Amino acid sequence: MADTDRVRWDQKYLGRTGGPPAVPQIFARYVDAIPADGQALELACGSGAATVWLARRGLSVWGVDVSPVAIEQAQELAHRLDVTDRCRFSVVDLDDGLPPGPPVDMILCHLFRDRRLYPAMVDRLVAGGLLAISVLSEVGAQPGFFRASAGELDDAFADLHVLAAGEGDGQAWLLARVKGERP
Template sequence: MAEADGVSWDGKYAGRTAGPPRLPEVFAPYADEVPTAGHALELACGFGQASVWLAERGLTVQAVDVSAVAIEQAQGLASSHGVGDRCTFSVADLDDGLTPGPPATMILCHRFRDPALYSPIRDRLAADGLLAISVLSEVGAEPGPFRARAGELRKAFAGLQPLAAGEGDGQAWLLARRSRR
C-alpha cells in the first residue's frame, strides 16, 4: 500500500476504540483448532482484538497493520489485558511483503487480500501450522479489485489440508493445516 493508504486507514481508525479480544466471527466455531503455544502471525491486525485473543490463548504474537493509529490501539489493548509481553505490533506495508520472523504455528489474515502474499504465507506456515484466512469475495457480491474470485483461496492453498471453508455473501474463508514435513 502506498503511504496514502496508511493515512487513509489512520483516518478510519481515528476516534474509534478496540472492542474486546476475540477471534473473528467466521473462525469462532473453530476456536478449539487454534494452537495454545507457539508463534502466531496476524496480518492486517487492525485494533489487535484477535492478536490479543491469541496471546491470551498462549501464543506469542507478531502482528502488523498499515495504520499507526490501529497499532497504537492494539498495543494498549494487549497491555490492558496483561499480554503486552506476548504481542509485538508494528506498522508494516504488506505491499513490501511479509515482515521477517520465525515459522508460524498459526497465521491469521482477516479481511485482507493480496494474492502476491499467498505463496509467502504458505511458506511461512510451520509444519502442522494453522492458517485462518478470510477475504472479500465476488461470490454473492459484485466483482471488484479487492474481491477474490470463486475458489481462489482453495486453489491458492491447495497444498494445505482444509479443515473448513466457505464462500458466499461476499466473503470467502479457509481454515487449513499444513502437513507435518
C-alpha cells in the same frame, strides 16, 4: 502502499476504540483447531482484538498493520489486558511482502487480501501450522479489485489440509494446516 492509503486507514481508526479481544466471527466455531501455544503472526491486525485474543489463549503473537493509529490502539489493548509479554505490534506495509521472521505455528489474516502473499504465508508456517484466512469475495457480491474470485482460496492453498472453508455473502474463508506434524 501509497501514503494516501495509509492516511485513509489511519482516519478509519482515529477516534475509535478497539473492540474486545475476540477471534474473528467466521472462525469462532473452529476455536478448538486454533493452537494454545507457539508463535503466531496476524496480518492486517487493525486495533489488535484478534491478536490479543490469541495471546490470551497462550500464543506469542506478532500483529502487523499499515496504520500507526491502529497499532497504537492494539498496543494499548494488550497493555490493558496484561498480555504485552505475548504481543508484539509493528507498522508494516504488506505491499512489501511479509516481514522477515522465523516460521510460525499460525497465521491469521482476516479481511486482507494480497494474492502475492499467499505462497509466502504457506512458506512461513511450520509443519502442521494453521492458516486462518478470510477475504472479501465476488461470491454473493459484486466483483471488485479487493474481492477474491470464486475458488481463489481453494486454488491458492490446494496443497494444505483443509479443515473448513466457505464462500458466500461476499466473503471467502479457509482454515487449513500445512501437511506434517507440529514440532
